[in-house]
Amino acid sequence: MATYGIGRVVERTLEGRARGGEHSLRPLLFLGALWFCLFFALLFLVVLVATTLLDGAARLDLRLFTEFPASAPERAGARPAILGSLWVILATAIMAIPLGIAAAVHLEEFSNQKNWFNRFIEVNIQNLAAIPSIVYGMLTLSALALLGIANKNMVWVGALALAMLILPVIIIATREALRAVPLEIRQGSLALGATPLQTTLRNTLPAAIPGIATGTILALSRALGEAAPLLLLGGLVYLTFDPNGFASGYTTMPIQIFNWTGRPQDGFHELAAATSILLLVLLVAMNAVAIVIRNKFQKRW
Amino acid sequence: MVIHTAVRTGASLPDRPYGQLECEHVDVYYGSFRAVTDVSLPFGIHEVTALIGPSGCGKSTLLRSLNRMNDLIDGARVDGRVTFMGEDIYGKRVDAIEVRRRIGMVFQKPNPFPKSIYDNIAYGPRVNGMRVDDMGDLVEEALTKAALWDEVKDKLKQSALGLSGGQQQRLCIARTIAVKPDVILMDEPCSALDPIATAKIEDLMHELRDEYTIVIVTHNMQQAARVADRTAFFTAQVDETSGDRTGVLVEFGKTAQIFENPQDQRTEDYISGRFG
CATH class of the missing domain: 1.20.5 (Single alpha-helices involved in coiled-coils or other helix-helix interfaces)
Structure with missing residues (x-):
C-alpha cells in the first residue's frame, strides 16, 4: 500500500x-x-x-627579432617595436601600479565612504574605466601642448597615456582584492594594538596581493595591445635604432603592425601577421600568468 | 593533561572585586540608537567575569567598548566612563592603540592572519615595536601558555590557516598573549568550536586567570558556570513609550550566587530556561 x-x-x-x-x-x-x-x-x-x-x-623567424624596419620586406624586422613595447610597458607599470594601488588603498581602507566627495570619485573611477583609449591620447597631447613639449615621441609620454588608461582598472581590481580580505583580519590586527596603517601595510595589503597581481597583469596586457593613443602621440615612426630609455624615441608592436598592414607589398603583410602572432603569444602568456596566480591563491580563508 | 581547579568560590574570592577595569554608568550608542544603558560593573583583577544574557542584550557591544574596538564602527559612541587602572580609556589624551595593546581581544570566529604560525604570534610584538631579545623564545612562551606549543612546534613556518578551528582559536589567544596585555576580552570564543576544542579553551581560561583579567561573553550558561568567577546577567529592556530595545545590567555577583541564588526574578527565569 x-x-x-x-x-x-x-x-x-x-x-x-x-x-x-x-x-x-x-x-x-x-x-x-x-x-x-x-x-x-x-x-x-x-x-x-x-x-x-x-x-x-x-616570417616568424629570427629576422623578426633582429632586423630593423626596412624598405624591402625580406630585410625588415620588428626589433625596435618589440623593444619599444617592453620599454613602454615597463614605464607604464612604474607609473600606474604604485599610484593605482595607493589610490585603491586610500579609497577602500581610509576614506570615509559616506562622504559625498569620495562617492563622487568612486562613481567616476567606474566611468573612467569605460572611456575610449584615444581620449587619453588626446588628454596627454593637450597636456604636452600646455607644457610646451614639442617632441612627443618619447617612451614616457606614451606610457603616461597608457598609465592613465589602465589606472582605473588597477584601482578597481585592487579595491576588489582588498574587499575580499575579511574584516575579521583587520579587527584581529587592530585588537593587537596595530595602527590602521600597520594593519593595511602588513596584513590587508599582503593578503590582497594575488588579486592585485591578477588585475594588474590583465591591465598591463590591455596596455600592451593598445595602439590608438600612441598613434596620436607620434608613435608611428620609422625607427632605425633600439629604444634605450624612458626619454628615447619608440614604436610599439601594435603600431608596427598597423604600419605594415597599410603597405601594398605582400611581404609586409606577412611581417604584420608574424608580429601579430608574437603579440598574441605575449598576451596569452600574460593572461595565463594572471590565471595561474588567481587559481593558486584563490580563497585562502 | 593537568586537572584544573573548578571555579573559585566563597572565601577565596573577595566579596567586592578589585576592579582593574571598570564601567561607570556606561551608555553605548550606535548613532541615535542606545544599545546599552547605564551599566556600572567592575571586572576583578585576575578573575574571569562572564557576561551572559539573551541575544540583543548588548553584551558584545559592551565588551567591544572596553578596548575601544567600537571606535571602528561608524557612529558608535560611549557615554559614561570606562576606567582601566583608574584612568578613563576614553579620555582625551588616551591613545586607542595603546588601550588595545593593554586590553586584548579574542573574537567569536577564529581569525588567524594568512601568515605562518610563527608570524601570527610575532605580529603583535613587531607592530608594537616591543623590544624582544629572542622572538623565538617569545613565540614559544606564548604558544605554551595557550596550550598549543606541543601541537605546532614542528610546523611553525606553516600557514596558520591549515590548523583546525580549535587550534586556530588557541593561536588567536596566543597571539593576544604575545603582546603582554593585562586584560583579555573574549567574545563568544567557543561558539564556532566543537565540544572538545571548547573544553581545551575552558581549561586554558583557568590557567590564564592567574596572569590576566578575563572578560568573556557567552551564550552558553554552562560555560559561564564552568569558567567564570563572577557573572553579570544582562537583558534587553523595551522602552514603554518609544518601543526601543536597550541592553541593561540586571544582576552581578559571584557565579555560584547568580546560578544558585539569583536575586532578580528575570535572572532566575533566564537561568532556569523560562525565557531567552
Whole structure:
C-alpha cells in the first residue's frame, strides 16, 4: 500500500517533468541556440588565429627579432617595436601600479565612504574605466601642448597615456582584492594594538596581493595591445635604432603592425601577421600568468 | 593533561572585586540608537567575569567598548566612563592603540592572519615595536601558555590557516598573549568550536586567570558556570513609550550566587530556561 503510494507520486512527478521538462522542444531549442552562439564566437576566433598563423608563420623567424624596419620586406624586422613595447610597458607599470594601488588603498581602507566627495570619485573611477583609449591620447597631447613639449615621441609620454588608461582598472581590481580580505583580519590586527596603517601595510595589503597581481597583469596586457593613443602621440615612426630609455624615441608592436598592414607589398603583410602572432603569444602568456596566480591563491580563508 | 581547579568560590574570592577595569554608568550608542544603558560593573583583577544574557542584550557591544574596538564602527559612541587602572580609556589624551595593546581581544570566529604560525604570534610584538631579545623564545612562551606549543612546534613556518578551528582559536589567544596585555576580552570564543576544542579553551581560561583579567561573553550558561568567577546577567529592556530595545545590567555577583541564588526574578527565569 505504502509502496504503491510512493510509486504513484514518483510516477506523477516524472510525468510532470516530461511535459515541460528538460527533454521537451523549447528547452532543447534554447540549448541549441546557446551552443550556436558559442560556436559562432569561437569560429571568429579560430578563423582569425588560423589566418594570422598561416600568413605569418613563414616570417616568424629570427629576422623578426633582429632586423630593423626596412624598405624591402625580406630585410625588415620588428626589433625596435618589440623593444619599444617592453620599454613602454615597463614605464607604464612604474607609473600606474604604485599610484593605482595607493589610490585603491586610500579609497577602500581610509576614506570615509559616506562622504559625498569620495562617492563622487568612486562613481567616476567606474566611468573612467569605460572611456575610449584615444581620449587619453588626446588628454596627454593637450597636456604636452600646455607644457610646451614639442617632441612627443618619447617612451614616457606614451606610457603616461597608457598609465592613465589602465589606472582605473588597477584601482578597481585592487579595491576588489582588498574587499575580499575579511574584516575579521583587520579587527584581529587592530585588537593587537596595530595602527590602521600597520594593519593595511602588513596584513590587508599582503593578503590582497594575488588579486592585485591578477588585475594588474590583465591591465598591463590591455596596455600592451593598445595602439590608438600612441598613434596620436607620434608613435608611428620609422625607427632605425633600439629604444634605450624612458626619454628615447619608440614604436610599439601594435603600431608596427598597423604600419605594415597599410603597405601594398605582400611581404609586409606577412611581417604584420608574424608580429601579430608574437603579440598574441605575449598576451596569452600574460593572461595565463594572471590565471595561474588567481587559481593558486584563490580563497585562502 | 593537568586537572584544573573548578571555579573559585566563597572565601577565596573577595566579596567586592578589585576592579582593574571598570564601567561607570556606561551608555553605548550606535548613532541615535542606545544599545546599552547605564551599566556600572567592575571586572576583578585576575578573575574571569562572564557576561551572559539573551541575544540583543548588548553584551558584545559592551565588551567591544572596553578596548575601544567600537571606535571602528561608524557612529558608535560611549557615554559614561570606562576606567582601566583608574584612568578613563576614553579620555582625551588616551591613545586607542595603546588601550588595545593593554586590553586584548579574542573574537567569536577564529581569525588567524594568512601568515605562518610563527608570524601570527610575532605580529603583535613587531607592530608594537616591543623590544624582544629572542622572538623565538617569545613565540614559544606564548604558544605554551595557550596550550598549543606541543601541537605546532614542528610546523611553525606553516600557514596558520591549515590548523583546525580549535587550534586556530588557541593561536588567536596566543597571539593576544604575545603582546603582554593585562586584560583579555573574549567574545563568544567557543561558539564556532566543537565540544572538545571548547573544553581545551575552558581549561586554558583557568590557567590564564592567574596572569590576566578575563572578560568573556557567552551564550552558553554552562560555560559561564564552568569558567567564570563572577557573572553579570544582562537583558534587553523595551522602552514603554518609544518601543526601543536597550541592553541593561540586571544582576552581578559571584557565579555560584547568580546560578544558585539569583536575586532578580528575570535572572532566575533566564537561568532556569523560562525565557531567552
